[in-house]
Amino acid sequence: MTEMTGARAYIRALEREGVTHVFGITGAALIPICDEMLDTDIRYVPGVHEQGSAHMADGYARASGRPGVVQVTSGPGATNIVTGVATAQLDSSPLVAFTGQVSMGMVGTDAFQEVDIIGVTASITKWNHQVREPGRIPWAVKAAMYVANTGRKGAVLVDLPKNVTTDSAEMDFDAEVSFPGYRPRLQPDPAELEWAARVLSEARQPVIVAGGGVVSAGAGRELTELAELLMAPTATSLMGKGSIPSNHPLSLGLLGMHGREEANYLVPDADVLLVVGSRFSDRTTGSLAGFAPGARIIHMDIDRSEIDKNVESVIKVWGDAKPCIRGLVDQIRALRAGGGNGEWVHKIEEFRRSYEAPEDADGITGLAVIRAIRHALPGDALVTTDVGQHQMLAALHYDVYEPGTFLTSGGLGTMGWGTPAAIGAKAARPDRVVLNISGDGSFAMTENNLAVAVDEDLPIVVVVLNNHMLGMVAQWQRLFMGGRYSAVKREYTLDFTELVKTYGAHGVKTETMKELNTELRRAVAADYTTVIEVPIDPEENVYPMIPPGMSLKDILTDDLP
């Protein structure tokens, strides 16, 4: 036990938790903490807007598998991270937010820069907590990291009133953190697992659907082993992309609204469907009536409340994806040597062949751009996306070879996430090339974060597919609103390439695929931030698409005549 101020204890506690980076913006309520930050090896990455800092911490978390820390001041600093906190929570990303707060004596008086951020974030955090005594700071930091990064990971917020950081107390850094009602479950029930193994072994047409839980648990290798053992084609949700390598013969790719045809056609034909670490989002299942109607569903999830929430399963396995899949593999091995159904395997191969994406057309299409990016990037590069048509194009056509190298805002669909998240990912993995696939609408929301990429030497590449449209909404208007465009056109005066130069980034516009390929190669090799603007056809739709409310097999594959 040593006596020190709350601010110092906070920094010592972060160090003890192995925090390497803190993203954020300071303010009046954080002055004591920022003063202490002069005496630590933790790297502080100052942001330009708190939302961007929160996304950076989220990107850091997803790229490293460790909690990402964002630290902002009270009032507007705190409300500015709300979108970032919700984004992380919806995608089960371990984000830990520390917010400054007015002193305890002023709390509840509408003091300057006071906001009840605990109340505001109650429904978008896994847990939140206001520290009321300086002596509780070490416990609160430890608890925040523990809750964020165990069980189903998520966003945690800790509110630090200013006087709690300036006052001193005896600090106990070894205080035990335990919550009587919080017992993250990791190991599955062996009986359920054995039943699942038996049913899967007897399946004639097994299909696996992998979600973000597989990526989060680092269970990609186990999943691939299971798929091979069962000879089961494996589709993924958006968050699960990369859990099986995209070029694996059993990989079906993305399932759902913008899923690949082979996935959307094969999943409903399954006789046994194993769903691991996915929560059956409406964007993944389409209409529930047409989602694997004849299948016996086995659902494995770390969050018990997800089991049977949207889709009733026959076998319910509650646990972390890694021990769940490992256990399944072992049990199936014990039951038989593996093998699979020859007819089924044959059907899969046929399907895959018939749905090979078309050869590149001449002009710059979304598909061609995504392929060029994959071609230019090293296999282990990290890719983030923003939200919209470019995101779905990437989800459909960008091949991922390693789990956790494709990062996207799936649940909340936060436009503007990709650029700051890429910067955070670069901080976590400076050895990797990090590229954000973006669109003009998303990029313009948070492009000012490029200032951080340049000034903090966290170089990223951004490819902006510019159709001068909020393209996904425009696509829906073309398909479902009789082509009446409303609120989607962007007649910019601003020039993206000129704009990014003022941040110190290299900006270039490419008009042909040849130019794009050259610029991509240069950007990937460079050690500075590059933005490549690629004008694309504003009328291009992303296919395949399942219209909202329809079933997986109701696939639109081309423009209606």
Next chain:
Amino acid sequence: MTPLNIISLMVENKPGVLFNISNNFRRKGFNIHSITAIAGEDVDTTRITITVRGDAHEITKLVEQIEKMVDVIKVKRLDPLRTVQRDLALVKLSTADPMAQEEALDTINRYKGQILDIKPDTIIAEVTGSVNEVTEFMRDVKHIGIVEAARTGITAIEKGWITLE
């Protein structure tokens, strides 16, 4: 009307926990019918009883969402057949008329109620019983003249050796 469900919770006795729980009900569009809560003997925990109307399946899903909250130690939807439940009402009646006073005393006795306060023109009665008993009592004294009434809402525990923990 959908049936009344009784949900029993053991939670950590901390600021904001009740808010987070009721926030979960609000989010799913449930209107809490009654809620009783008190800190336990050890002050570390609070026991809460909530009643809410709703489809049993929907309520079960809600209970699972609440179960997962970090500060919730235990939550359970109680089986009404295996549960004893009590509601308490304090009712102030207008009894200036001697006939009314006599009838009030008579009715309170019939419901095994207690007189907590008696003034020349008002009586405060305490009546405890099942929700239906208390509701019936309220109905029976309505014509006498209810000046004011307050009810606790249901508190409940399960029969036999079954407990929340």
